[in-house]
Amino acid sequence: MVFASLEFLSLFFPLFLLSYAVTPKSWRNLTLLLFSWAFYAWWSPAFLWVLSGVTVLAWGAGLALGATQGEQARRWLLALSIAALAGLLAFYKYGNLVAESLILPLARAEGHELSWERLILPIGISFIVLQAISYIVDVYRRTVHVERDFIGFAAYQAMFSQLIAGPIVRYSHVEKELHGRPFDLRHIASGLRYFMVGLSMKVIIADTLAPVADACFAQSAPSFADAWLGTFAYGMQLLFDFAGYSAMAIGIGQMLGFRFPENFDSPYISRSIQEFWRRWHMTLGSWLRDYLYIPLGGSRVAAWRVYLNLMLIMGISGLWHGADSLNFLLWGLLHGLAMVIQRFWERHGGPALPGLLAWALTMLFVFCAWVLFRAPDLPGAWAMYQGQLGLHGFSLSEEIALVLRPVHLLTLMLASLAATWPLWRPHVRLPAAIGEALVFWPILGLFASAALMSSRGASPFLYFQF
Amino acid sequence: MSQEFHDALIRSKRQSWIFILCFTLLLGGFVASLLLAWSDGAMTRSTQNGWKDFAHGAPMRALAEDLRQTPLANWLGRKQRELGWLALDDLGPRVSAGCPGWLFLNDELTVHPDGAHQAEARARIVQEIHHDLRTRGSQLLVVLVPDKSRVEAAHGCALPRSPRLEARYEDWKNRLDAAGIPWVDLLPVLTQVHQNTGAAFDRSDTHWNIDGARAAADATARELKNLGFAPATPIHFKIDTGTPQARWGDLVRLAGLEQLPESWRPAPDTVPLVNITSQAPDAAELGADALFGDSQDSRVTLAGTSFSRNAHFADFLAAALNAEVGNLARDGGGFARSMRDVLEQEQRASQPTPWVIWEIPERMLQEPLTAEEESLRRLLKTGATAPVPTM
Secondary structure (H helix, E strand, O other): OOOOOHHHHHHHHHHHHHHHHHOOHHHHHHHHHHHHHHHHHOOOHHHHHHHHHHHHHHHHHHHHHHHOOOHHHHHHHHHHHHHHHHHHHHHHHHHHHHHHHHHHHHHHHOOOOOOOOOOOOOOOHHHHHHHHHHHHHHHHHOOOOOOOOHHHHHHHHHOOOOOOOOOOOOHHHHOOHHHOOOOOHHHHHHHHHHHHHHHHHHHHHHHHHHHHHHHHHOOOOOOHHHHHHHHHHHHHHHHHHHHHHHHHHHHHHHHOOOOOOOOOOOHHHOOOHHHHHHHOOHHHHHHHHHHHHOOOOOOOOOHHHHHHHHHHHHHHHHHHHOOOOOHHHHHHHHHHHHHHHHHHHHHOOOOOOOHHHHHHHHHHHHHHHHHHHHOOOHHHHHHHHHHHOOEOEOOOOHHHHHHOOHHHHHHHHHHHHHHOHHHHHHHOOOOHHHHHHHOOHHHHHHHHHHHHHHHHOOOOOHHHHO | OOHHHHHHHOOOHHHHHHHHHHHHHHHHHHHHHHHHHHHOOOOHHHHHHOOOOHHHOHHHHHHHHHHOOOHHHHHHHHHHHHHHHHHHOOOOOOEEEOOOOOEEEHHHHOOOOOHHHHHHHHHHHHHHHHHHHHHHOOEEEEEEEOOHHHHOHHHOOOOOOOHHHOOHHHHHHHHHHHHOOOEEEHHHHHHHHHHHHOOOEOOOOOOEOHHHHHHHHHHHHHHHHHOOOOOOOOOEEEEEEEEEEEEOOHHHHHOOOOOOOHHHOOOOEEEEEEEEEEEOOOHHHOOOOOOOOOOHHHOEEEEOOHHHHOOOHHHHHHHHHOOOEEEOOOOOOOOOHHHHHHHHHHHHOOOOOOEEEEEEEHHHOOOOOOHHHHHHHHHHHOOOOOOOOOO
16 A cells, blocks of 8 residues: 555545554554554555564564574574575565576576566565664664564564655664654644655655656657656656655654654755765665675775775665666666765865755766666666767657646656755745745645545555565 | 654644644545445445455455545546646646647557557457458458547647657558458548548547548448448438537546536537438338348448447448448447457357448557457457457
């Protein structure tokens, strides 16, 4: 189920809120757990075993780590449980790639005719596994307590508000709240406001831009205008889709008394790639830093090792997004290379670029790299890059002109303004009364989103596929 | 924007309650609307699906579809479309505006990446059906309806019709020729109507207008007669044309604007009221084999889409043939659904229908094959058209 859907707004959420409100405090985790499992199963009940299996494994590993004293045994336990979780993730993420590019050709070469039914990726599995790993590592490091209450742990692991597409909530973020949290007017209202903002970002901006981006990326030979329009539209769609989902997740968490970490901080105002990664998908960035980069030595090793680590981490970040094509890996490596270049530049005393130029170069790189992220395969990405260079002509093609409506151009303008709002905000002076009234704009966004959802139907979040 | 930011913005209990009340109002509205739809028996997809394929989420998808049809969702969706039209002249994703007053269906203008293969697959389906019908003793005549945006190109103004669509009609004609399937070329016929009367299609409708439908029917009848059709018992039809009336076509409905006040909607068409009635045949005209005033050999079945159900096309065709026409065409039936009905009927009939006319709109030729068409293709490939599956 997705938040931006009529089934969520007219069935799930009212029923959940009512049940949650009438449940005694000590039973609220159970209510949260049952509704979260129902939320996950809505898409395909057959995959509920993945979520429950990961939960049991992580909970059991935590108990075992807590009960084991010897360091070597603990290390083995840690390695085994991480291997099991990573193995599950790898099976679903890379099973098709391995089967189709390795096993089947090898079998055919030896004269065996094997068939392979493509694996369907359980939604949110990447997020579910990362959360489980972070819990086990934290228990191993003794930075969090072992959770002995299965219901509490399962509620953390399955929490519907951020189950599918993050933010990646570590156990330490919610450890205290799992055992007691407020459910009051103030939290509900401010959480609701955040939820409405996220819903508006997703439905009013991201879903409106989706057909334009889709049409541009579907062109086999996009023109200059097609390619740049598609790149820009997709960059905005992805930001508002993912950041919108995160805002809704954080808002719902806040309504229930949780404090989830922020996931986005206006990434499109960044003036360097490093800054971009401090602002984009922040919970993934910090996860990679704490559980991979720092154990590999972080920045305290020789320069060449730092560069290697950066490439490795960003390559893994790319692979984490998927492996049905090499695009994600290349996208990650490209970001890694950009970070290495930036480090090298700073280390060797390269002059700081003027703010506007630094911003323009960073955004040019980020948006061009999104082409690899969005294109279905390498030839598709290559066609877009050729289009960006004008190798397929310059004017907007009829196919795109058919899809493009004034509402898309207005939405692109709105998206650009909202994505860079922190740059403008200090210069905007509004009369106090208007400022007061603007507090309520998300209510308008809520009703507009409901109308758009009714008219278009629900569309899944882009990050569901990861 | 952080959680602290939202916390800080909501400073009073009054503000908190406004957010909660508005949210409750919307949620409550949806719940009430859902209950209303349930009690009215409008949740048809959910009811029909039941718990079938629960493990893969089929009941949930059916429910999600039903929820979009609840009264509040319908009302909100309509208001969104109306506001889009009034504020931005936005007709939604399925309709485009041409010259002032002219609307076009985007399906006609969509370029399908694998279109050539789909058109080829459809040509093969037609070829198989042609062969199948012939072995049963029926003669197939295909009527290819060119796009409105092709015939009315002069009314397109800045309508973005891709050059990649130019060859679509011609290519398919060539495929039919190569396969030896008789067909009616309506492009010159409708172009002539356009030149003579100014338009062969309605301005606010996907379909042909009365003049276009009549000319198309006449051309189809001529072709059928060339193939040897002759009514055993000629029936005469009386065609009365009344005063023209304003009518908003299906494109206005598709844009979601049909409930706006009339003056706020896109311009209507002016459509004459037509009444076509059959008259009993003269005794002298009864053929030798028409013992009871009919003949098994002159039955005509019409398969097709909404084109065959609009602007009296089927009635004009009957009048031009001087024969009754069994119209099995379906609104929204797509390329093959009504032909599936014809094949089903043929399976059951003791005697084959001697003449089958299949009207196919150009815009459907390159669309991705539907599951129904795929299944029909597989069945035809294996030579087992009976029983044709119901999708």
